[in-house]
Amino acid sequence: MIRELHVSLFDLIISSSQAFELLNPDISNHQLQVAYIAYAIGTEMELTSEQKHNLLLAGALHDIGAFSLKERLQIKNFDYVDEHNHTEFGYYVLKMFKPFSKVAEIVRDHHCVWKHSVGVGLESQIIHLADRVAILLNIKEYTLPQAENIRKKIQQFSGTTFNPKIVNAFMHLSQKEYFWFDIASPSLSILLKQRIPLNIVELNSDELLDFSHMIKVLIDFRSEHTATHSSRVALTAKQLADFIGFSKRESQFMEIAGNLHDFGKIAIPLEILNKPEKLTTKEFDIMRSHAYYTYTILEPISELNLITTWAAFHHERLDGNGYPFHHNAHNLTLGSRIMAVADIFAAVVEDRVYRKGFDRDKILKILHSAANNYSIDADIANVIEKNFDLFHSLCLNADKSALEEYNKFISFKQNTQHIST
Template identity: 45%
Template structure:
């Protein structure tokens, strides 16, 4: 076990970007493209290294508040309504994470027009230059037709951006862009399938490392982005995270390993960002096609996280929670010999939370029913007998931990919605 766990903030942000872009082929690499354009414009404007790093990080997650499929696709239109809504949602989410709090304002105002200088201030608050850089970079990326060769599109894109100078876009930022427009590499990099590698080599953000307590805080943000998409599952990841941590503690995992288990719980449904809203929100039984789509989420969780150096153990625990000891699980069809104790704990934590928690369309199941279901899965060689017995022996305490964690998560969810409503009312 790595006792000096350190994970690159940039790698985590890129993984979140990749997860958000899974929602549609139209979104693939959108955040990384915007980050690259923002980087080059910021460099052209001779911003400081710290300012450049900030604008790159903010642009990599600029649409983090677009929680639904429709919100994300709507944001792909050059001109669209309610642009400030997802920006405000993103601001509220990022404000809860200390490492990103300073960048939240850039996300909040990344659709604010320059309006001949009026966009310098909003409601008495200075708007950071990074927000206006992201605004322009985002619209440049939106204007690119992914079906056509890029260099033949430059004149059209430049014309549209120039027409928005002063009225929509900060004139100094437009000028910086115009100094880049004739450099073929800028456009070829921007549309390259290797944009992630290009971006990583163009910045020193990867030097920023998160230790385990920072990682706990950041992955809690991930869980909110995952869960807040739907009232059906608004607190699920928190329940799984704390249940998994409690089980790990009872089984004898170290304090650091227990924290890693909570992180895995926060991340276990990351791949659900690729699942359409109508499937996540469906209270009725899923049909065969919908089940197949839903089953892909653990695959996406694994592929998104496996590329992050240092996160290997957590990735395994997070990704294999639907594998079964008898080999009938998914997506890898692993058997008992392949599934570690940590992954077995996460599997039990997920099933337990799913059947014991309250959902908008049903009450949580009672202790006897929950245990009957878990014992049946043990008899079928789906779940680990030891882990289930630990849960049964400590049911009241573990269930209380789950309930408390989900109650706190629900308060955050409600507060999140209330703050958004209040901000909209104040804006009106």
């Protein structure tokens, strides 16, 4: 019997933070560096435990609203102006998850200039300075020789861009050599766990479902062409699990896995996700990496072991010809097999840029062929065939709900851009 989950929120944030930096090695660890710097400044300023906890979370997720590589690279400019409103998008998504309500507000204002920041919270001001310090530091070079120039640069903008009290705290803190060594450490995530007395927050399965919904939105809403996909997959997989006899908790885990199955697409450039034509061989090879990244993002969280395999193995095949691990029937659990069928069904039902969704006969022909070729589990495919109208209707309803949510997001995005121009 599967027991209730107790998943560390901090572990989820570490994995999520690192996932959103897969687009480019040059921005590797940036969000965790900001989290560390902000927490250290908060400690120097003797802030409360709650304030420091929020600084850590906000720092680790502060650029979560920058959906494209172009935005991520522009952010690395010290004089960056948030023209794309990634702070607003980050706020929009983070506030979906109730435990992140305060964090969302901090992220929303983290690019506010101090002299124009009436009403902006202290935590946002700290994240702003921490972000700029991390931008100035080149971790490919020795850190200590850079320290004095960074200190001078920050001091130069005290009283204009940055809050003088925060600058003073940073100036005192940054005299300590370990501070710079820690920021540049390739093991920063481990250091954060070892050195920071974290508030122990664990999510149960209901809360994890809510968290996975937030991640689903972050991944799917990067492109209008994927806006409904994970919703289809998650609900199809959950319904299949119900029919096959999974417990209520197992079916919930299946829905969570469906929400997370394309997490690795965060590493795929928008140019590929949005391409209206058939992908080239090179582009398809890049696209195929997403399943591997889903696995590497989730695998470090031991409590998610079962959900990880269900989510990440959705392109594996019973004959061993899937990807990225080429697992065969011996290695693929029932949950992984369900997810593979759910992913195919969701894909052939939905409209794609280059084609309309298929009709019943074509869909069943595709499922039969895959089952006969020993790519997918025939028994699971038969469940869909026997209950086709139900599953088809389920996907359409998932579409409707996801599209409503996506349209709200687009409306928010357009209104935000209009206000900023």
